[in-house]
Amino acid sequence: xxxxxxxxxxxxxxxRRLAEMTCKAYERDVTACMRFLQAEGITEWAAVRxxxxxxxxxxxxxRRPAPSSQARTVAALKCFFRFCAENEYLDRDPxxxxxxxxxxxxxxxxxxxxxxxxxxxVIDREDVWQRRFHGRRERDKLMLxxxxxxxxxxxxxxxxxxxxxxxxRRLLRVRKAKGGRQRVIPIHPALVPLFxxxxxxxxxxxxxxxxxxxxxRRLNSTQLKQVFGRYATASGVNxxxxxxxxxxxxxxxxxxLDAGANLRQIQELLGHKHLDSTQRYVHVTAHGLRxxxxxxxxxx
Numbered sequence: 001x002x003x004x005x006x007x008x009x010x011x012x013x014x015x016r017r018l019a020e021m022t023c024k025a026y027e028r029d030v031t032a033c034m035r036f037l038q039a040e041g042i043t044e045w046a047a048v049r050x051x052x053x054x055x056x057x058x059x060x061x062x063r064r065p066a067p068s069s070q071a072r073t074v075a076a077l078k079c080f081f082r083f084c085a086e087n088e089y090l091d092r093d094p095x096x097x098x099x100x101x102x103x104x105x106x107x108x109x110x111x112x113x114x115x116x117x118x119x120x121x122v123i124d125r126e127d128v129w130q131r132r133f134h135g136r137r138e139r140d141k142l143m144l145x146x147x148x149x150x151x152x153x154x155x156x157x158x159x160x161x162x163x164x165x166x167x168x169r170r171l172l173r174v175r176k177a178k179g180g181r182q183r184v185i186p187i188h189p190a191l192v193p194l195f196x197x198x199x200x201x202x203x204x205x206x207x208x209x210x211x212x213x214x215x216x217r218r219l220n221s222t223q224l225k226q227v228f229g230r231y232a233t234a235s236g237v238n239x240x241x242x243x244x245x246x247x248x249x250x251x252x253x254x255x256x257l258d259a260g261a262n263l264r265q266i267q268e269l270l271g272h273k274h275l276d277s278t279q280r281y282v283h284v285t286a287h288g289l290r291x292x293x294x295x296x297x298x299x300x
Contacts, residue, residue: 001034004045008083017180021155029076032060045084048094053077057098070101109241110250119243120144122235129230133214135201140227142194143211146172147245149188151252151270153178154224154245160210167195177271185269253278 009027012018018026036056042048060073074095081095111119122128123140146152150172152160159176166172170187177183187195202212209218228245232238241247249270256266267278 001038001043001045004084004089005030005034005080007087008080011083012079019155019178022178025072026076026079029073030080032056033077045081046090048081050094050097053094053098067101074098074100109243109247110254111237111241111243111247115235115237116148116248116251119231119235119237120148122231125234128234135198138194138198138201139211140231142191142198143224144228144231144248145191145194147248148251149191150185151249151256152185153249153271154221156271157245158211158219158221158224161208162210163208165195165210167192167199174271181271181273183268183271 005027008030009023012023012026013020033053033056036059037048037052040052040055042052057070057073057077061070064070064073077095078098078100081090081093084090085093120141123137123144129136143157146157147154152174156174156177160172160174164173164175165187167187170189170192172185172187174183174185205212205216207216207218211219211224213219213223224245232243237243253266253270256269261269263275263278267275270278272278
């Protein structure tokens with residue numbers, strides 16, 4: 001059973017070029033299903049039937065009840081068994097009849113201008129970190145600003161190299177993007193001084209990664225979450241909101257919309273494959289609706 005899982009993961013990474021986080025999530029879900037089936041006495045995928053998969057999903061739901069988690073598990077199983085059927089590991093696809101739970105389309109949390117400013121200012125405070133290292137302030141200012149003013153996913157930011165940055169032309173190339181969809185993002189003018197300060201700190205450093213940790217190696221996801229979490233807590237922006245690096249991506253999309261960008265432009269800048277993904281950022285308020293009505297011209 002492990003051989004089919006290994007082939008499936010190779011297919012996801014190489015042929016479908018799915019994001020690494022998606023591949024890891026699929027690996028967790030399919031491996032969990034395999035262990036559940038083995039505990040039930042099933043030792044080969046060909047023996048799996050829909051009732052066994054439904055029992056596994058019911059068991060998973062007790063431990064991970066969130067609809068989004070359940071939907072991803074179903075998606076992983078559907079993708080895996082479709083791969084197995086298409087590659088003749090199986091005669092039929094037992095996951096074909098599984099239904100994906102509906103996810104609640106909750107509006108993402110977005111920081112307002114004052115909250116964003118507070119988050120960016122807290123980096124200059126001396127009491128946030130007990131241990132200090134040269135260049136932390138310059139690195140962290142640039143990282144958080146890139147989330148808010150370039151709309152990067154955290155995996156995209158971690159994958160940036162120096163070769164991806166063209167300060168002179170004010171362009172940022174995102175190569176390690178979700179689904180392998182590379183894009184080029186204009187660099188906001190206010191980011192240029194932050195890049196220059198950080199370049200001065202890293203002068204003479206041969207590490208190709210744009211963002212590095214204390215040891216001088218590429219920053220990883222765990223380190224980034226710890227850094228961001230420390231600033232979010234110190235600034236107090238996460239008191240009533242769930243604030244993550246992805247929250248600043250929502251800020252970027254919302255600010256683009258308020259600045260007059262159309263959905264196609266926002267889709268391109270965010271690197272979305274489908275416009276439906278972009279439309280979820282279009283949330284309206286009573287104040288915004290009132291303003292829109294006021295701008296109507298009265299017939300005279």
